[in-house]
Amino acid sequence: MNVDGIREMFQNGKSVEELVHSIFDKIEHSKLNAFVTLAKESALEEARRVDKHGAKGMLGGIPIGIKDSISTKGIQTTCCSKILEGYIPPYDAHVIERLKAEGAIIIGKTNMDEFAMGTSTETSCFGPTRNPWDLIRVPGGSSGGSAAAVAGGEVPLALGSDTGGSVRCPASFCGVVGLKPTYGLVSRYGLVAYANSLEQIGPFAGNVKDVALLLDVISGYDPRDSTSVTKKCEYLKELREDVSDVKIGVPGEFFGEGIDEKVEKAVWGGIKALEDRGASYTEISLPHTKYSLAAYYIIAMSEASSNLARFDGLRYGLRLGKDKDWHTTFSEIKAQGFGEEVKRRILLGTYALSAGYYGKYYLKALKVRTLIKRDFESALKDTNVLITPTMPFPAFKIGEKIGEPLALYLADVNTVPINLAGVPSISVPCGFAGKLPIGMQIIGRHFDEATILRTAYAFERGMK
Amino acid sequence: MITKKTVDHLGWLARIKLTEEDKEKFTDQLNSILDYFEKLDEVDADVPPTHHVLGLTNVFRDDVAGQSISQEDALGNAPKKERGYFKGPRIV
Numbered sequence: 001m002n003v004d005g006i007r008e009m010f011q012n013g014k015s016v017e018e019l020v021h022s023i024f025d026k027i028e029h030s031k032l033n034a035f036v037t038l039a040k041e042s043a044l045e046e047a048r049r050v051d052k053h054g055a056k057g058m059l060g061g062i063p064i065g066i067k068d069s070i071s072t073k074g075i076q077t078t079c080c081s082k083i084l085e086g087y088i089p090p091y092d093a094h095v096i097e098r099l100k101a102e103g104a105i106i107i108g109k110t111n112m113d114e115f116a117m118g119t120s121t122e123t124s125c126f127g128p129t130r131n132p133w134d135l136i137r138v139p140g141g142s143s144g145g146s147a148a149a150v151a152g153g154e155v156p157l158a159l160g161s162d163t164g165g166s167v168r169c170p171a172s173f174c175g176v177v178g179l180k181p182t183y184g185l186v187s188r189y190g191l192v193a194y195a196n197s198l199e200q201i202g203p204f205a206g207n208v209k210d211v212a213l214l215l216d217v218i219s220g221y222d223p224r225d226s227t228s229v230t231k232k233c234e235y236l237k238e239l240r241e242d243v244s245d246v247k248i249g250v251p252g253e254f255f256g257e258g259i260d261e262k263v264e265k266a267v268w269g270g271i272k273a274l275e276d277r278g279a280s281y282t283e284i285s286l287p288h289t290k291y292s293l294a295a296y297y298i299i300a301m302s303e304a305s306s307n308l309a310r311f312d313g314l315r316y317g318l319r320l321g322k323d324k325d326w327h328t329t330f331s332e333i334k335a336q337g338f339g340e341e342v343k344r345r346i347l348l349g350t351y352a353l354s355a356g357y358y359g360k361y362y363l364k365a366l367k368v369r370t371l372i373k374r375d376f377e378s379a380l381k382d383t384n385v386l387i388t389p390t391m392p393f394p395a396f397k398i399g400e401k402i403g404e405p406l407a408l409y410l411a412d413v414n415t416v417p418i419n420l421a422g423v424p425s426i427s428v429p430c431g432f433a434g435k436l437p438i439g440m441q442i443i444g445r446h447f448d449e450a451t452i453l454r455t456a457y458a459f460e461r462g463m464k
Numbered sequence: 465m466i467t468k469k470t471v472d473h474l475g476w477l478a479r480i481k482l483t484e485e486d487k488e489k490f491t492d493q494l495n496s497i498l499d500y501f502e503k504l505d506e507v508d509a510d511v512p513p514t515h516h517v518l519g520l521t522n523v524f525r526d527d528v529a530g531q532s533i534s535q536e537d538a539l540g541n542a543p544k545k546e547r548g549y550f551k552g553p554r555i556v
Contacts, residue, residue, distance in 0.1 A: 086541075090540055310476075315542055325553060350478045366515060
């Protein structure tokens with residue numbers, strides 16, 4: 001299912017209402033558990049409105065799934081946490097306003113790791129999402145529901161959020177395209193914060209062209225996010241197959257220990273395919289890469305411990321029966337409302353920020369972040385893009401890694417450096433290990449989404 | 465090395481009530497993760513910290529009243545409210 005195909009269906013007389021009905025029918029019979037809340041009534045109402053007045057806007061009548069961490073007015077938004085069960089946002093996130101303005105139809109909210117803290121979508125209070133390519137495997141995370149919904153043909157487009165790989169990892173595991181924009185390109189207004197110095201909302205689709213289209217819709221300046229910037233490009237218009245001017249850097253550190261052989265081979269195959277189409281490549285080094293995971297987790301957990309303090313059951317969310325004293329009331333709400341991984345990260349973040357340890361952990365991580373960012377800036381001076389495997393291995397089995405938090409953190413080794421540096425990155429399918437898809441990560445300069453999209457597009461066209 | 469007592473204190477700071485079982489488990493897990501974080505001690509990072517990547521500073525706007533959500537909407541999700549206010553636990 002892709003946007004051009006749907007437009008063709010509309011031209012051939014299919015109504016938006018029929019399409020939306022068939023989508024809900026498919027989701028209701030799906031084994032994937034990709035959607036956690038459906039917006040049936042409002043979606044059908046909007047579909048009928050489009051049928052009556054014609055499909056207007058860049059996404060007129062096109063259905064989309066939204067990660068449950070993005071606020072949708074009138075539609076339950078929980079971050080797949082018990083602590084937000086029943087929360088109905090009174091306002092739309094900036095990206096949702098943009099989607100509605102362009103005529104998109106919001107089908108519902110997609111499954112995710114609780115508060116986006118995970119790599120497998122197994123920590124959701126709604127239960128895990130299944131990988132459409134092999135139902136006993138994880139779809140990746142944390143935006144696993146969005147990726148699985150697109151890969152499973154339930155919706156053509158979806159939005160996720162990416163703090164340390166949460167768009168690119170599931171895109172890789174589910175064989176779809178997912179992009180993490182440059183920090184600041186897409187407004188975070190209405191995105192429930194996990195680690196706000198790292199995260200961006202990003203698009204998922206079945207192909208590069210649809211990702212470019214969705215990025216066109218959601219990007220741009222919004223005064224309600226103080227880190228938002230004005231975009232300077234129209235991504236779909238810039239898309240072309242020519243990569244003859246593209247200089248690829250291949251950082252050896254991203255092909256290191258723990259990378260599955262089939263993954264390494266498929267990604268090198270991708271680099272060679274781009275070379276055949278006129279691009280050139282050189283092997284380069286990003287020397288501080290090995291410190292990325294530690295720096296990332298310290299920063300993300302520290303920010304999380306501050307951000308998640310707001311879930312106290314006062315203004316919204318879980319509240320237990322009879323109030324006790326101030327401290328006990330809040331401590332019991334958090335104990336019951338948060339899952340284990342969320343508690344673990346809050347405790348570690350609290351430790352990293354506490355008196356006596358701030359310099360050793362948090363401040364040190366921020367300094368290492370500077371070194372990592374400089375590595376990328378320097379590598380991207382002589383190259384336009386960097387190419388790496390998105391994930392070190394294909395999708396693992398549900399239950400396989402969830403018992404060992406540190407082992408699961410290490411899976412993010414190739415995605416977290418990108419968030420620390422704030423650069424944009426896209427994951428495109430580049431082959432298979434058996435029946436499981438492999439993703440290739442294409443990283444670009446700050447605000448140069450156009451070049452990574454173009455490189456991904458040329459590669460995708462070459463695969464067909 | 466952090467001890468069970470430290471984990472207990474962290475729970476207090478973070479306002480998360482922990483069971484004895486939680487404390488045992490988190491002590492082990494937090495120690496193994498903190499061990500991994502020790503890796504950063506190897507780096508000689510004599511550089512300024514990066515709080516966020518764009519280097520934007522002091523984004524101001526004019527101090528004028530804009531649109532905001534209504535009191536009714538703001539209270540719409542409140543589990544406990546009274547006379548147009550959020551109701552918290554008793555303090556004194």
